[in-house]
Amino acid sequence: MEASQGSCHTEWGWYVSAQQPEDSAAEESRLLLSNELHRQGSSGVSFGFSVFNLMNAIVGSGILGLAYVMANTGILGFSFLLLTVALVASYSVHLLLSMCIQTAVTSYEDLGFFAFGLPGKVMVAGTIIIQNIGAMSSYLLIIKTELPAAISEFLTEDYSGYWYLDGQTLLIIICVGIVFPLALLPKIGFLGYTSSLSFFFMVFFALVIIIKKWSIPCPLTLNYVEEFFQISNATDDCKPKLFHFSKESAYAVPTMAFSFLCHTSILPIYCELQSPSKRRMQNVTNTAIAISFLIYFIAAVFGYLTFYDKVESELLQGYSKYLPHDIVVMTVKLCILFAVLLTVPLIHFPARKALTMVFFSNFPFSWIRHSLITLALNIIIVLLAIYVPDIRSVFGVVGASTSTCLIFVFPGLFYLKLSTEDFLSWKKLGAFVLFISGILVGNFTLALVIFDWIKK
Incomplete structure (x- = not known):
């Protein structure tokens, strides 16, 4: 253990000495973070648990929308795009860790402040x-x-x-009785243990999709549907497409970016890592993204090969129609809903933290302010959930705007601003490509999504 702590301290010292401090405050912050990482090296989180925590941050509701994306891009088109987004996510984390070493910050908001001052901090928050x-x-x-x-x-x-069969009524009851009280707590560490179950539920969900692929015949017939609607019985409906492009393909990259976004959790996990180093944290990231990619791909391909062009934008809806009283499907549904329920209060905290850092960073903690911010966030998300008709709309808009910024644009932009390397260096060229591609892809897909809304 002593050797590993020494290597961590040595690596950190090498990076600090390689950078000329802008002022004494910057040098002091680097030394403080160096001491913090060195101190946590003996009591931090192990490599395996760090991978597990990061996978919990990655794998979420996006898994329910990827089969729909595959239906509108084809198997090969989907595979290429998903692999590209996963690699870009890993590379952008590499840039974030490099800037973390250089600036000694421990949050995404502070990184924006270090790069562009208060406007950068507000932009990231x-x-x-x-x-x-x-x-x-x-x-x-x-x-x-x-x-x-x-x-x-x-x-x-x-x-x-x-x-109790009205979705809006149940949603309001759950948010008032469960989500709001849990999100109101100033520290919610105990939910971190229960939320670890969500990853196992997602794995269980992927396994059920594989098993149930052979329980739903193709062509789909009315015998498997409780409500009447027209279904084509053509055998062509059961042939998977390798490449397929339509107006719905605009939701592909935003949904994938939404599904791989974990960048706001990278720096906190890095600070808690046992024997922390940039290489060790990058290995944690690569492992977590690779396993998450595998789970996403399995769920998407078997979900698509079950329903083909009839796949729903939210995959569970398809199983509700065709296997309405299947015990396994009913069980996995409850597992997914339980995982979602435990995840919502946890996501309140970074949003409330970002609001607090922008508007109340110089104020002491106040229960009144804390409660009002939590209540406001709760009201906003409930209204969105009630009035947004389709989960695809959330994936499209949020993925094309904020997710592409946090994965593509900000890491590339901040690295270009903070790095002292020559512009023709491989890292800076990569950061430039990441920045430009993020702007182009984000604006293009957002325009297509909005155009699709207007057309409908």
Whole structure:
């Protein structure tokens, strides 16, 4: 252990000595972070648990929308795009860690402040707020649409019209009785243990998708549907497409960016890592992204090969239609809803932290302010979940705007600003490509999504 601590301290010292401090305050902050990382080296989180924590930050509601993306891009088109986004996410984390070493900051907001002063801090904080509000509203949208169906499947008679089968009523009750009280706590560390179950639920969900691929025949027939709607019985509907492009393909990259966004969790996990070093944290990131990529790909490909062109934008809805009383499907539904329910209060904290850092950073803690911010966030996400008709809309707008900024634009821009390397160096050229591609992809896909809304 002593050797590993020494290597961490030596590596940090090498980076600090290689940079000329802008002033004594910057040098002091580097030394403080150096001492903090060295101190936590003996009591920090192990490599395995760090990978697990980061996977929990990555794998979320995006897993429910990727099969729909594959239906609108084709298997090969989807595979290429998903792999590209995963690699870009890993590379942007590499740039963030490099800037973390150089500037000695421990949060994304502070990195923006170090690069562009107060405007940079506000820009990053605002992006994080919008991103987390979008993520929370997507989770609540899943609860609103799936919880009534899950309850009705356990009932033997028709109870249509009752309050406990109304999605909006259930959503408000859950947010008032569960989400708000848990999010109101100043420290919610105990939920970190329960939220670890969400990753196992996502793995269970992927396994069920694989198993149930052979339970739903193709062509799809009306025998498997409780409500009447027209379904084509053409055998062409059961042939997977390698490449497919339509107006719905505009949601591909935003949904993938939304699904791989973990960058606001990178620096806190790095600070808690046992024997922390840039290389060790990069290995944690690469491992977590690789496993998450595998889970996402399995869920998407088997979900697509089950429903083909009839796949829903939220995958669970398809199983509700075709296997409404299947015990395994009912169980995995409850598991996903439980995971979502435990995740929503946790996402409140970075959003509230970003708001507090921008507007109240110089004020002492106040329960009144803390409660009002939490209440305001809760009201916003409930209204979005009630009035947004489709989870695809959340993935499209949030993914094309804030997710691309946090994965593509900001890491590239901040590295170009802070790095002292020559512009023709490989890292700076990579950062420039990341920055430009993020702007182009984000604006292009956002324009397509908005155009699709207007057309409808």
